[in-house]
Amino acid sequence: MQTEPLISLDPSWPKVTLPQAEALLTPAGSKFEIETVDIRGVPTRTWKNAPPSLAWLIQASRAHGENVFTVYEDERVTFEANYRAVAHLATKLQEMGVVAGDRVALAMRNLPEWPVIFFAAASIGAIVVPLNAWWTAGELEYGIDDSGARLLFVDDERYQRFVEAKPALPALEKMIVARASGTLEGRAERLEDLIGTPHDYASLPDIPFPQVAIAPDDDATIFYTSGTTGNPKGALGTHRNLMTNILSGGYAGARAMLRRGEAVPDPIPRTMLIVIPLFHVTACSASLMGVIATGSKVIFMRKWDVIRAMELIESEKVNVTGGVPTIAWQLIEHPERHKYDLSSIEAIAYGGAPSAPELVRRIHEEFGALPGNGWGMTETMATVTSHSAEDYLNRPTSAGPPVAVADLKIMDDDGVTEMPVGEVGELWARGPMIVKGYWNKPEATAETFVDGWVRTGDLARLDDEGFLFVVDRAKDMIIRGGENIYSSEVENVLYAHPAVTDCALIGIPHRTLGEEPAAVVHLAPGMEASEAELQAWVRSKLAVFKTPVAIRFVAETLPRNANGKILKKDLKALFEDRVGVPA
Structure with missing residues (x-):
């Protein structure tokens, strides 16, 4: 409709x-x-x-010259400075023996170093593996092992997570740490020892950019899916x-x-x-x-x-x-x-x-x-x-x-x-x-x-x-007694209520109907609404069977993964008292 x-x-x-x-x-x-x-x-x-490749794009970006590319707090990196940092790091990676097809993993916050590392590795034909910086050490270990990464770039927060967990990572040859806060251990070294800090990029010497033959359909990245069941898959x-x-x-x-x-x-x-x-x-x-x-x-x-x-x-x-x-x-x-x-x-x-x-x-x-x-x-x-x-x-x-x-x-x-x-x-x-x-x-x-x-x-x-x-x-559709309920349809009606600023519809088990719809709602600052009011609101706009049988209110916005998708499985515990309640 x-x-x-x-x-x-x-x-x-x-x-x-x-x-x-x-x-x-x-x-x-x-x-x-x-x-x-x-x-x-x-x-x-x-x-x-x-553009035919990431290498072509980053070299062409030099034409933007002194235009500012990235801003992070007091760090402002121009396109020329970024290009120089990429050229230097790509050269350093080649000196470390990285060749086309090798996996280079990257786990850090959004920092000016992130695109430098990404383009440096991709420009010499390596496969960049951007890992979810929200993952635990164990989850990061899975991504590193699954991808077979030889090198791992991290920021200090991720490095400390590894130091605490001490994962085995037998195939990982080296960890390169940006913005390290202390002494590094074992196979780790500082990114700043290779290319300096973002403040230094503009003063890096102008060196030849490594030239590697790369075709448009050559492998470039492994991004891991945000799967809700089993281990994530690398796309x-x-x-x-x-x-x-x-x-x-x-x-x-x-x-x-x-x-x-x-x-x-x-x-x-x-x-x-x-x-x-x-x-x-x-x-x-x-x-x-x-x-x-x-x-x-x-x-x-x-x-x-x-x-x-x-x-x-x-x-x-x-x-x-x-x-x-x-x-x-x-x-x-x-x-x-x-x-x-x-x-x-x-x-x-x-x-x-x-x-x-x-x-x-x-x-x-x-x-x-x-x-x-x-x-x-x-x-x-x-x-x-x-x-x-x-x-x-x-x-x-x-x-x-x-x-x-x-x-x-x-x-x-x-x-x-x-x-x-x-x-x-x-x-x-x-x-x-x-x-x-x-x-x-x-x-x-x-x-x-x-x-x-x-x-x-x-x-x-x-x-x-x-x-x-x-x-x-497909996995989020709620089937109530043989009737399909699409969560987005009900969520859109809830969002239209002036008091609602965040919401999710989930299915809760029911002994005879299979499952029923229930909603979790976060209200806008200073606004009020009751369960009965919101149920009546939905009932006035949609078929009765789509009305949430229960609504739980939460003080904060709903939990999401890094991709912005609501973690609906984490919300089911709010309705444990409803499981099996007769219609």
Whole structure:
């Protein structure tokens, strides 16, 4: 069911259809020209003008010269300084014997060193393994062992975690520590002894950049999934996967301009506040690659703090921020927001988690900014669909249409039958952003990746114009007495209540019905609502069987993983008293 537009749009909008926009943007000789290439035996539409590799991109970024690239507290690193640091570290890695195909792991906060390490390793053909910095030492040990990493780069916090746990890590040859606070042990050495601190990068000598032959479909990264059962799987990505996002992001922006009837301008540098971890593809692939390509400035925070974020938006004149919906909600709801000049914000974009239509409306009304979201996953190296501007305001429950080089289809449970328009089934995606498979897991790869398509595990539908509507994760759908309840539908209704700022719907076991819906809610500062009030609110808008049988209120926003997804399994304990309660 289509949600009503959130604002009154110009009756003449859209000026062009999606197929017309694609035809205008992708002709031969254009920036967004499309060509078909063979990728692992599958003819695949690709962006002809996408950079061929991470090495090419970082060398080309030198053209941005003294433009500031990264800002972290009092450290400001220009593109030229960053390039020099990458060249030096890549050379040092070669001197250590790192060759193409070797795995180099990276576990640290968002710091200026992070992109230096990432590009230095990738530029000499190594496979970079960005590990979840939130993981315990045991979880990090799994990622290092599973990937077979020879080297590990960490910050001091991760180093101390290893020192305390003393994991075996027999295959790891060396640990290189950034910002170490004390004496290092055993196989560890300081990153600063190799390339200095970020303050030193600009004064590093100009040396030749290592030249290694790298093809677009060569291995580049292993990003680990945020799986909720069993060990995470390493998604093996290519240089093409990451470079695709640069053109996909540009195409989506240009498409929105054409839909509005405006000319497409040349890209100009923007200032972005990235507050989600770089070890997630949304930050690394969908955000950082575009920042580098356009010569934009990126600001890092040690950890998310809404007051500090508003200070940075004001002082740095931030144009774009977001990451996950929670961040946007906190900016909107904070009682001290009026104390800060946030007028530079042009867009608040997010992915990785569904968002409520109410959030879309409030971003537009209260910031005068354009909301943006999209759909992707670790296995797609981020962007497959993109949704912004009037299209998003017109379809606030959609994740947008696919970019021109991607295909989507909705499949029945049998994995063979394609569902008709409007019907819900499993979402499958195809395009040059789809990763090769899972590292060292051939059975899981064969099950998930089929003839160029990735089976996403998301339940979704497509409308007659190709807009994607993700209704739930297959494993999160609640089946109450044979009736399907999609959590996002109920959550969107709860979010529309003025007192609700964070919520999740989960299934709790029931003896005869199988399971029932229950909700966990975090209220906005200074607001009140009772369980009965919210149940009546849902009941007035949805079928009675979708109404939460119980609602628990929590003082803090809901627990999330680093990708922004709510950890619903952690919430089930709140309803232990309800298990088996008769309907």
